[in-house]
Amino acid sequence: MDQTDKRLLSLLQDDCKRTTKAYAQDLGLSTTAVYERIKRLEREGLIRKYVALVDKQVAGMDFTVLCQVRLSRHIKEYVLQFEREVQQLEEVSECFHVSGDYDYILKIHVANMVAYRDFMVNKLTALNNIGSTQSSFVISEVKASTAISLG
Amino acid sequence: MDQTDKRLLSLLQDDCKRTTKAYAQDLGLSTTAVYERIKRLEREGLIRKYVALVDKQVAGMDFTVLCQVRLSRHIKEYVLQFEREVQQLEEVSECFHVSGDYDYILKIHVANMVAYRDFMVNKLTALNNIGSTQSSFVISEVKASTAISLG
DNA sequence: TGTTTTTATAGAATAATATTCTATATAATA
DNA sequence: TATTATATAGAATATTATTCTATAAAAACA
Numbered sequence: 001m002d003q004t005d006k007r008l009l010s011l012l013q014d015d016c017k018r019t020t021k022a023y024a025q026d027l028g029l030s031t032t033a034v035y036e037r038i039k040r041l042e043r044e045g046l047i048r049k050y051v052a053l054v055d056k057q058v059a060g061m062d063f064t065v066l067c068q069v070r071l072s073r074h075i076k077e078y079v080l081q082f083e084r085e086v087q088q089l090e091e092v093s094e095c096f097h098v099s100g101d102y103d104y105i106l107k108i109h110v111a112n113m114v115a116y117r118d119f120m121v122n123k124l125t126a127l128n129n130i131g132s133t134q135s136s137f138v139i140s141e142v143k144a145s146t147a148i149s150l151g
Numbered sequence: 152m153d154q155t156d157k158r159l160l161s162l163l164q165d166d167c168k169r170t171t172k173a174y175a176q177d178l179g180l181s182t183t184a185v186y187e188r189i190k191r192l193e194r195e196g197l198i199r200k201y202v203a204l205v206d207k208q209v210a211g212m213d214f215t216v217l218c219q220v221r222l223s224r225h226i227k228e229y230v231l232q233f234e235r236e237v238q239q240l241e242e243v244s245e246c247f248h249v250s251g252d253y254d255y256i257l258k259i260h261v262a263n264m265v266a267y268r269d270f271m272v273n274k275l276t277a278l279n280n281i282g283s284t285q286s287s288f289v290i291s292e293v294k295a296s297t298a299i300s301l302g
Numbered sequence: 303t304g305t306t307t308t309t310a311t312a313g314a315a316t317a318a319t320a321t322t323c324t325a326t327a328t329a330a331t332a
Numbered sequence: 333t334a335t336t337a338t339a340t341a342g343a344a345t346a347t348t349a350t351t352c353t354a355t356a357a358a359a360a361c362a
Contacts, residue, residue, distance in 0.1 A: 009203070009205060012202070012203035013202055013203050013204075013205060014200075014202065015200060015201060015202065016167070016168070016201050016202050016203040017167070017201040019318085019319060019320085020319075020320070020321095021319080029339095029340075029341090030340060030341045030342075031319090031320085031341090031342095032321090032322090032339090032340065032341060032342080033339065033340050033341075035320075035321070036339075036340085037339090039321095044209065045206050045209045046205060046206055046209050046210055047203050047204070047205060047206070048204045048205065048206040048209075049165075049166060049203075049204050050166060050167050050168040050201065050202070050203050050204070051163070051164055051165065051166065051167055051201070051202060051204060051297055051298070052160070052163035052164050052167040052198050052200075052201050053164075053198070053199045053200050053201070053202060053297060054160060054164060054197060054198060054199065054298070054299045054301075055196050055197060055198070055199040056299055058195065058196045058197050058199075059197055059299060059301060061299050061300075061301065064247070066247065066249060066256055083293045086293060086294065087293065087294045090300035090302075091300060092294060093294070093296045093297070093298065093299065093300075094292075094294055094295050094296065095292075095293040095294040095295075096215070096217065096287075096289045096290075096291070096292055096293065097289070097290040097291040097292075097293055098217060098287040098288060098289055098290060099287055099288040099290060100285070100286075100287040100288075102287075104293070105217055105287060109299050109300070134251070135251075136247075136249040136250055136251045136253075136256060137249060137250040137251075138247045138248070138249055139247075139248040139249060139250060140247070140248045141245075141246075141247055141248075142234045142237060142238065142246040142247065142248055142255070143237065143238045143243060143244070143245055143246040144245055144246075145244045145245065146202055146204060146244070146297055147202070147205075147244065148205045148207055148210060148212050148244065148260050149212075149241035149242060149244075149260070150205075150210060150212065151241075170347085170348060170349085171348075171349070171350095172348080180310095180311075180312090181311060181312045181313075182312090182313095182348090182349085183310095183311065183312060183313080183350090183351095184310065184311050184312075186349075186350070187310075187311085188310090190350095
């Protein structure tokens with residue numbers, strides 16, 4: 001991966017629907033050169049997928065919560081069960097197993113507080129093995145990017 | 152927004168690089184019908200952008216940290232300064248202003264622990280007005296989606 | 303209820319773009 | 333030095349997006 005690849009990945013992480021020609025002009029290359037680079041980046045797995053990003057506010061799903069979760073038991077079987085079940089919850093877009101006081105941090109998107117309460121009562125805390133939770137409500141998104149800086 | 156729009160958005164959030172014809176077949180519509188729907192969803196702002204997602208592990212940037220930050224002073228001027236500066240930090244992909252014990256939660260992507268220490272010492276805590284921080288290191292990504300469920 | 307208007311759709315025609323092909327030049331390797 | 337692999341450019345082709353025309357269904361209206 002050279003500097004041109006990094007610049008190209010940066011462009012693609014910002015907008016993947018431009019024409020090859022447009023990227024080529026930005027990079028000072030021919031369309032074929034850019035085309036081959038993109039195909040290589042896809043082949044090597046650097047580019048994982050191409051997705052559309054939905055505007056949460058316009059979609060009316062802009063109530064975001066970061067919820068820390070502690071399990072009551074850390075037996076392998078129960079841990080795996082929790083991880084399997086949390087993946088199935090459509091309100092949960094992200095779930096990280098983390099170090100520290102709590103075991104997991106979840107990112108949750110719902111319509112409003114009523115929906116969040118419903119989610120917590122009927123879905124999350126209804127799961128087996130949940131010890132305790134602590135919710136941090138998102139007041140504003142200061143930065144929200146899906147791009148990874150490659151230096 | 153009807154059920155077809157929701158199904159279409161779900162498909163686009165999973166893969167935005169298929170042909171209109173492919174979505175049309177999944178939805179049981181003509182390519183024109185799907186084309187017009189996509190253009191409308193873009194026009195209405197439901198689709199915010201199209202991006203490539205980079206594989207952090209393949210890119211060698213798979214050391215992820217969720218860092219809680221408390222400011223020392225909550226004077227408007229300082230708060231806005233922090234928010235402006237944190238947006239400029241390339242290692243920070245997300246920053247949420249949240250309720251609770253801490254003021255902000257940041258998602259940080261770096262190569263490894265050494266790089267993280269460097270980031271903390273020379274960039275984050277070098278910012279004016281940082282009170283205290285608490286880092287949660289990501290052990291594993293149980294779920295990592297950019298899609299919003301529209302019910 | 304009948305009429306008009308709007309909206310969503312399909313299929314065909316066209317325009318734009320992606321993809322492949324051929325040829326060169328450059329860099330890496332033996 | 334000769335040889336192989338790799339990256340590139342430009343042209344040719346294939347695929348896909350986009351536009352156009354026409355219909356049908358749904359909504360608004362008298």
